[in-house]
Amino acid sequence: MGVVVEDDKNAEVKAPDGGWGWAILIGCFIITGFSYAFPKAVSVFFKELIKEFHVGYSDTAWISSIVLAMLYGTGLGLALNFQPSLIMINRYFDKRRPLANGLTAAGSPVFLCGLSPLGQKLSKVYGWRGSFLILGGLLLNCCACAALMRPLKTSGKQKSVEGKDAKVSKNKKKFLDFSVFKDRGFVIYTIAASVMVFGLFVPPVFIVNYAKDLGVPDTDAAFLLSILGFVDIFARPLSGIVAGLKPVRPLCVYLFSFAMIFNGITDLGGSFARDYAGLTVFCIFFGMSYGMVGALQFEVLMAVVGTQKFSSAIGLVLLIEAMAVLVGPPGAGKLLDYTKVYKYVFYLAGSEVVLSALILGIGNFFFISRRAKSHDIEQKENVDAKNQEEREPGVDSVEVEQFLKTKTENNEILPTPETSV
Numbered sequence: 001m002g003v004v005v006e007d008d009k010n011a012e013v014k015a016p017d018g019g020w021g022w023a024i025l026i027g028c029f030i031i032t033g034f035s036y037a038f039p040k041a042v043s044v045f046f047k048e049l050i051k052e053f054h055v056g057y058s059d060t061a062w063i064s065s066i067v068l069a070m071l072y073g074t075g076l077g078l079a080l081n082f083q084p085s086l087i088m089i090n091r092y093f094d095k096r097r098p099l100a101n102g103l104t105a106a107g108s109p110v111f112l113c114g115l116s117p118l119g120q121k122l123s124k125v126y127g128w129r130g131s132f133l134i135l136g137g138l139l140l141n142c143c144a145c146a147a148l149m150r151p152l153k154t155s156g157k158q159k160s161v162e163g164k165d166a167k168v169s170k171n172k173k174k175f176l177d178f179s180v181f182k183d184r185g186f187v188i189y190t191i192a193a194s195v196m197v198f199g200l201f202v203p204p205v206f207i208v209n210y211a212k213d214l215g216v217p218d219t220d221a222a223f224l225l226s227i228l229g230f231v232d233i234f235a236r237p238l239s240g241i242v243a244g245l246k247p248v249r250p251l252c253v254y255l256f257s258f259a260m261i262f263n264g265i266t267d268l269g270g271s272f273a274r275d276y277a278g279l280t281v282f283c284i285f286f287g288m289s290y291g292m293v294g295a296l297q298f299e300v301l302m303a304v305v306g307t308q309k310f311s312s313a314i315g316l317v318l319l320i321e322a323m324a325v326l327v328g329p330p331g332a333g334k335l336l337d338y339t340k341v342y343k344y345v346f347y348l349a350g351s352e353v354v355l356s357a358l359i360l361g362i363g364n365f366f367f368i369s370r371r372a373k374s375h376d377i378e379q380k381e382n383v384d385a386k387n388q389e390e391r392e393p394g395v396d397s398v399e400v401e402q403f404l405k406t407k408t409e410n411n412e413i414l415p416t417p418e419t420s421v
Contacts, residue, residue: 059330120218252299271350
């Protein structure tokens with residue numbers, strides 16, 4: 001469908017699809033868990049921060065937004081672990097890459113299930129300051145995961161190919177390859193992903209405080225994130241398995257669009273929750289849709305740009321998304337401060353995610369798939385024309401030679417089976 005890019009296998013070390021790749025996957029699982037779960041888990045401290053600093057929701061929401069923006073766009077802090085881990089998964093897995101991405105992405109809900117209630121308990125014992133110190137110490141475990149990352153070894157044959165293609169290798173060493181913006185698929189994906197992150201992280205940031213405002217005890221309110229994370233744990237690997245199926249993999253961009261629509265509609269439905277049971281149902285469906293989005297977002301990007309350009313593509317996409325992440329939750333918090341009604345926050349988040357799904361799906365269908373289809377038709381017509389030319393009747397050179405040999409000295413043509421007809 002014009003979405004999946006075939007990589008040049010001669011220019012890259014062949015992905016082992018296993019071996020030390022499983023150790024890489026474990027490290028990426030832990031890194032992803034801390035990277036995504038920590039910005040959401042700090043939302044359990046918002047009530048304390050509001051009381052101590054006498055600020056509104058929009059101000060406290062800046063905490064999660066800044067952490068996510070640093071993760072996405074600056075290359076500092078958790079980003080030093082997170083972005084290289086995505087590239088390493090892409091290097092070590094090819095045929096099993098959708099499954100590997102799904103398992104890696106499952107780190108986020110697994111850690112969210114633990115960090116959210118842990119943060120709530122730490123807050124009661126040590127306060128938000130002591131809790132931040134302890135959580136920061138836990139984040140240092142990412143250093144051990146980084147030690148697992150090893151470059152792939154090249155064979156002798158691959159080294160000789162690399163020597164002949166020195167010019168190509170030199171181009172690959174660019175820090176950022178801006179030529180990816182010439183790819184329509186990449187541009188459409190970047191626009192859609194940027195719109196998506198405006199609203200994607202809003203519900204997890206506000207759901208705990210939403211429950212507390214409804215009168216739910218603090219412990220039960222924090223448990224909502226654990227419910228969301230528990231469902232998310234199973235949704236991500238399953239989405240990776242489905243995306244890796246042979247009939248589905250070429251269409252994974254449309255599966256990603258469906259996941260975003262599912263997530264946006266869930267946000268819109270969450271605005272009708274009025275009690276703990278309603279919020280629980282919302283967290284279940286949000287965990288399913290959020291897990292699908294988390295498992296597919298980088299797999300689709302890998303499919304769009306290919307292995308060689310992925311390192312530059314992921315850096316540029318996350319840099320652009322960082323701007324949206326920085327604005328999204330605080331903007332929703334400002335809306336909440338103004339209206340004092342949570343349902344408007346969910347309306348806004350859901351609308352933004354649905355819009356991003358339409359941009360990706362419709363943009364891909366009209367500007368990528370049809371273009372690829374017309375290109376395939378043109379190629380087929382060229383092949384048919386060539387075959388037709390080969391099938392057209394003509395004079396056989398063997399017959400001409402035989403014809404010339406049958407002439408006599410008086411230039412008379414002797415009757416032969418070929419000339420007597």
